Amino acid sequence: MAKSSSCACGESLNTLIYDPELCINCGLCSSVCPHGVFTEGDGKAVLSKYEECMECGACQINCPVGAIHVESGVGCAAAMIRAALLRRNEVTCGDAACCGPIK
Amino acid sequence: MQTALKSKPEIIPTTSRLTGRDKWDHFLARCRYRRMSHIVSPGLYSLGSPGPESxxxxxxxxxxxxxxxxxxxEGIDCYILVLNTYGINVWCAAGKGTFGTEEVIERIELTELKNLVKNKVLILPQLGAPGVCSQEVERRTGFKVEFGPVRARDIKHYLTNGKATPEMRKVNFDIKDRAILIPVELIGLAPYILVLSILFYFISGFWSALAIxxxxxxxxxxxxxxLPFLPTKDFTSKGLVLxxxxxxxxxxxxxxxxxxxxxxxxxxxIAWILLISPWVAYIALNFTGSTTFTSRTGVRREIFRYIPILAVIFISGLIxxxxxxxxxxxxWF
Structure with missing residues (x-):
């Protein structure tokens, strides 16, 4: 029996998860987000444009209390197609010839 | 006597003026000419005559x-700490972690920045944030990280206001941002276009070559x-329409x-339509990587949703x- 849950074409828009319970309202997420996904609120950051998230991960890496989780990654279509065709693990744009080495 | 051999880290003077040579280099970079070689030496630069509080x-x-x-x-006496991102821009390097926490920390140590300045605040471009954990940098170096605006041209406003407006914090992808990518896209495709159109000229004639x-x-x-004027939401279907x-x-x-x-x-x-349209859609799908608003989840979904469809369309055209x-x-006819 195939597991349907492993289907990569899941319907959620992105992988952003925010737990306002943990938020200490430091304001960093709203200042690092390039799409205004988070905005400053009274006492807590507000997830105001969930659908605009492009999973860059800036909020997650800078949140001091771990209230934000997002599976960030380089959305390089060519690399993903290659990975899907070769059934390899998805890396990123490959070697240094594309966009520099990965750290 | 090892300490005697160790030279003091160099501070490289720079200016805010762009020379003709700089502009020529920008032009070449925009044309994809030797794209990995538009490099500045990593290290500490001084602009004007900065002091310990600069x-x-x-x-x-x-x-x-x-x-x-x-x-x-222009007109600001300051230091510029240049990280080694291997000649990659801030946003892409941050995505890969080369514009990252470890590199910031290492560069602060290599340049002995701590001994040079009293000011303990670093201003990073906002688009470097995906790679840099500000708390970690502060904890390990004592330097506080502040994320400035997305675009360098807003820096003076940022400095006068002491903070970035929501507008300065947002990436745009306006007509100018999109148009400037055309040479890179076109030159990237040029070898394929050239070879295939010559090939198809001899296989199936002028119109096939023109189609390529x-x-x-x-x-x-x-x-x-x-891009914004094409109907539908995702890149591949927009590309299919085009x-x-x-x-x-x-x-x-x-x-x-x-x-x-x-x-x-x-x-x-009908065959012409079936043969041409999926390839435009495929190029469109790959353009997602050149934008600043497609998520990996979104791109992956597009790939799984559309690649089979594009393949079926093209194969039908071939048949x-x-x-x-x-x-x-x-x-028969």
Whole structure:
């Protein structure tokens, strides 16, 4: 029996998860987000444009209390197609010839 | 006597003025010429005559990034700490972690920044944030990280206001941002366009060669320009729409400018559409990587949703073409 849950074409828009319970309202997420996904609120950051998230991960890496989780990654279509065709693990744009080495 | 051998880290003087040579380098970078070689040496730079309290800005060692920053700092005495991002811009390097926490920390140590300044605040470009954990940098170096605006040209406003407005914090992808990508896209596709159109010229004639060129130009020039105006939401379906439009002249010529009978012409018109449109869509799908608003989840979904569809469309076109060939040989039409 195939597991349907492993289907990569899941319907959620992105992988952003925010737990306002943990938020200490430091304001960093709203200042690092390039799409205004988070905005400053009274006492807590507000997830105001969930659908605009492009999973860059800036909020997650800078949140001091771990209230934000997002599976960030380089959305390089060519690399993903290659990975899907070769059934390899998805890396990123490959070697240094594309966009520099990965750290 | 090892300490005697260790030279004091160099502070490299720079200016906010861009020379003709800088602009020529920018032009070449925009044309994809030797794209990994538009490099500035990583290290500490001084602009004007900075003192211990002067501001410290952080940038990538890509000429376009570094030059955008320094040319926006005219009249400001400051330091610029250039990270080693291997000649990659801030945003892409941050995505990979080369514009990252470890590199910031290492560069602070290598340049002995701590001994040089009293000011303990680093101003990083906002688009470096995906790679840099500000708390970690502060914990390990004592330097506080402040994320400045997205665009270097807003820095002076940022410094006067003491904070970035929501507008300064947002990335745009306006017509100028999109148009400037055209040479890179086009030059990237050029070898394929050239080889394939010559090849197809000899296999199946002038119109096939022209179709290859049309696919390339449509995908690399018109797609970026028309992006927000194309209907539908995702890139591939937008590309498919543009692809159908691109193929219309080819479909039209096969009906209008041909003497052969109607069935043959109609099938051949459909074949043109099926053969051309998926390739424009495919180029469009790959353009997602050049934008600043597609998520990995979104791109992956597009790939799984559309690649099979594009393949079916193209293969149907191929089958129709083969049938037309066999058909006219056997006298079906």
């Amino acid at each position: 501001q410290i800005f952080v940038s990538a060692n890509y000429t376009l990034s570094f030059d955008a920053l320094r040319s926006s700092l 060129a049309a696919i390339g130009i449509s995908g690399a020039v018109f797609f970026p320009l028309l 692809g159908v439009v691109t193929s219309i002249p080819f479909a039209y010529q096969s009906i209008a400018w041909s003497d052969e009978i109607l069935t043959y012409n109609a099938i051949s018109a 129709l073409s083969v049938l037309l060939g066999i058909g006219s040989y056997l006298g």
